[in-house]
Amino acid sequence: MNQLKVGIVQQDCGLDREANIEKSLDGIANCAKIGANIVVLPELHTSLYFCQSEDVEKFDWAQSIPGKDTIRFGAIAKQHGVVLVTSIFEKRAPGLYHNTAVVFEKDGSIAGTYRKMHIPDDPAYYEKFYFTPGDQGFLPIRTSVGKLGVLVCWDQWFPEAARLMALGGADLLIYPTAIGFESTDTPAEKKRQLDAWITIQRSHAIANGLPVVVVNRTGFEEDWTKVTRGIEFWGNSFLVGPQGEVLYQAPQNSGATKVVSINGSRTEEVRRIWPFFRDRRIDAYNGLTERYLDE
Amino acid sequence: MNQLKVGIVQQDCGLDREANIEKSLDGIANCAKIGANIVVLPELHTSLYFCQSEDVEKFDWAQSIPGKDTIRFGAIAKQHGVVLVTSIFEKRAPGLYHNTAVVFEKDGSIAGTYRKMHIPDDPAYYEKFYFTPGDQGFLPIRTSVGKLGVLVCWDQWFPEAARLMALGGADLLIYPTAIGFESTDTPAEKKRQLDAWITIQRSHAIANGLPVVVVNRTGFEEDWTKVTRGIEFWGNSFLVGPQGEVLYQAPQNSGATKVVSINGSRTEEVRRIWPFFRDRRIDAYNGLTERYLDE
Numbered sequence: 001m002n003q004l005k006v007g008i009v010q011q012d013c014g015l016d017r018e019a020n021i022e023k024s025l026d027g028i029a030n031c032a033k034i035g036a037n038i039v040v041l042p043e044l045h046t047s048l049y050f051c052q053s054e055d056v057e058k059f060d061w062a063q064s065i066p067g068k069d070t071i072r073f074g075a076i077a078k079q080h081g082v083v084l085v086t087s088i089f090e091k092r093a094p095g096l097y098h099n100t101a102v103v104f105e106k107d108g109s110i111a112g113t114y115r116k117m118h119i120p121d122d123p124a125y126y127e128k129f130y131f132t133p134g135d136q137g138f139l140p141i142r143t144s145v146g147k148l149g150v151l152v153c154w155d156q157w158f159p160e161a162a163r164l165m166a167l168g169g170a171d172l173l174i175y176p177t178a179i180g181f182e183s184t185d186t187p188a189e190k191k192r193q194l195d196a197w198i199t200i201q202r203s204h205a206i207a208n209g210l211p212v213v214v215v216n217r218t219g220f221e222e223d224w225t226k227v228t229r230g231i232e233f234w235g236n237s238f239l240v241g242p243q244g245e246v247l248y249q250a251p252q253n254s255g256a257t258k259v260v261s262i263n264g265s266r267t268e269e270v271r272r273i274w275p276f277f278r279d280r281r282i283d284a285y286n287g288l289t290e291r292y293l294d295e
Numbered sequence: 296m297n298q299l300k301v302g303i304v305q306q307d308c309g310l311d312r313e314a315n316i317e318k319s320l321d322g323i324a325n326c327a328k329i330g331a332n333i334v335v336l337p338e339l340h341t342s343l344y345f346c347q348s349e350d351v352e353k354f355d356w357a358q359s360i361p362g363k364d365t366i367r368f369g370a371i372a373k374q375h376g377v378v379l380v381t382s383i384f385e386k387r388a389p390g391l392y393h394n395t396a397v398v399f400e401k402d403g404s405i406a407g408t409y410r411k412m413h414i415p416d417d418p419a420y421y422e423k424f425y426f427t428p429g430d431q432g433f434l435p436i437r438t439s440v441g442k443l444g445v446l447v448c449w450d451q452w453f454p455e456a457a458r459l460m461a462l463g464g465a466d467l468l469i470y471p472t473a474i475g476f477e478s479t480d481t482p483a484e485k486k487r488q489l490d491a492w493i494t495i496q497r498s499h500a501i502a503n504g505l506p507v508v509v510v511n512r513t514g515f516e517e518d519w520t521k522v523t524r525g526i527e528f529w530g531n532s533f534l535v536g537p538q539g540e541v542l543y544q545a546p547q548n549s550g551a552t553k554v555v556s557i558n559g560s561r562t563e564e565v566r567r568i569w570p571f572f573r574d575r576r577i578d579a580y581n582g583l584t585e586r587y588l589d590e
Contacts, residue, residue, distance in 0.1 A: 160454075160575065163455075167583075167586075199494055199498055206494060243488070245491075281455070283584075285459070285584045287432075289584075291572075292464075
């Protein structure tokens with residue numbers, strides 16, 4: 001991984017599953033055409049964000065891995081000769097579902113999967129109902145373009161996840177995500193949230209001296225139960241280098257297909273001037289595996 | 296800690312130790328006058344940043360705790376009725392020195408100390424020569440204005456340190472620091488470094504849902520050995536709220552005495568909407584106490 005060309009497909013999604021998949025496939029093809037070695041899709045890009053309510057029928061939308069969807073995405077990875085990071089609602093067994101990133105190799109084979117480890121649950125994001133927390137740990141996925149530290153959405157708020165991927169040898173971190181605004185929040189609160197979301201992910205680049213790629217969905221999706229006013233997914237997919245420097249940031253309210261060059265040799269340079277891995281106090285970090293230390 | 300008034304004293308330092316201390320005392324008095332409950336000083340504010348070279352004679356500058364300097368700072372804490380966070384080159388025993396933050400209670404007593412845990416060492420910052428890494432761990436210091444998660448400079452790059460203080464019940468994080476530009480770096484590199492430094496510390500606020508206070512020194516200090524071109528300490532001391540929102544940022548090239556109000560109840564609000572502590576995967580974080588996991 002010396003000069004990696006990372007394609008991102010920021011897209012909106014609707015009720016028509018086939019249309020969502022076509023949008024993903026078009027985006028992948030466009031990125032490949034302009035030179036991408038790897039293409040990253042947003043979280044759960046084949047469907048509406050169904051976690052806005054708890055509905056047992058939505059389990060019908062889950063797919064096995066390998067399965068119908070992975071065959072299709074594998075085929076396009078092979079067709080264009082790109083590594084592909086997709087996001088699937090995985091059916092592992094009856095009553096056992098995961099929010100899973102599936103990484104394809106250029107030849108269309110599955111390079112590996114990552115089952116989302118941190119599962120959110122708050123109004124309009126009822127993920128604990130749908131997804132069993134991942135049981136694979138934080139293991140980078142080895143591909144022909146490097147070792148990918150793939151994490152998913154809520155994971156982005158946890159420095160522990162980023163660190164474990166980096167210690168596992170990840171060359172870059174990748175976050176497919178689906179996050180947006182709640183319409184009743186004030187403009188100031190919306191700004192703080194978006195800014196915090198960008199800042200924490202830039203910080204993972206800085207703390208670990210590696211590039212970070214974040215791909216979000218965009219567009220408004222209503223809550224069909226009318227409990228909330230729906231989610232305005234905030235786009236703003238972005239890529240940063242190993243000092244957290246922003247290389248590209250997508251618009252908020254429209255789709256985006258973009259290829260950005262990442263210079264892999266900067267990781268080595270940055271880690272020489274900021275050798276954080278040298279100085280971690282591993283003798284004093286035991287408390288990190290505790291829930292709380294105060295009482 | 297509902298409405299905390301945090302005073303910061305961003306200052307430059309010279310060879311005249313007494314003048315440095317006078318500057319600190321004046322800053323504390325000024326902050327107290329405009330209502331501060333707590334005042335924070337930069338790292339090693341009683342002297343030049345002597346770690347620019349390795350010189351055994353500089354160990355003469357170290358002080359015992361309690362000692363001459365702590366008596367003086369304790370007296371001013373008592374005089375103005377403020378909690379005080381100072382930074383001392385600590386002599387613990389012959390051949391055993393630490394970079395230590397000393398926190399004073401309003402009555403002038405020592406509330407607690409924190410011995411810098413992560414010690415840097417790179418050109419112009421030869422701290423491993425001077426300071427034994429702290430052996431107290433990451434323990435917040437209980438004071439009348441709240442539990443203070445005091446960390447020092449290089450600690451700021453390690454999310455583990457911030458997390459452990461937060462798990463230990465810290466109400467806010469406080470970083471006395473001494474960091475600056477190397478004059479041969481390009482303007483672009485300088486911008487990246489300053490921006491990374493702000494970003495990573497804002498991220499500790501976000502990841503842990505608490506306010507963060509950073510106090511840096513300012514001014515140019517030459518390297519008397521002429522190995523480097525000296526350090527231009529970059530100021531920019533800042534305070535952020537629990538979503539990483541910037542409440543105040545000091546100028547780069549001059550001293551600053553400022554009191555900023557922090558609303559302690561926002562921690563509760565923010566942690567309700569972003570309950571990261573609920574979802575930490577403590578069953579899967581064992582690797583954090585390893586040096587590296589790849590080979």
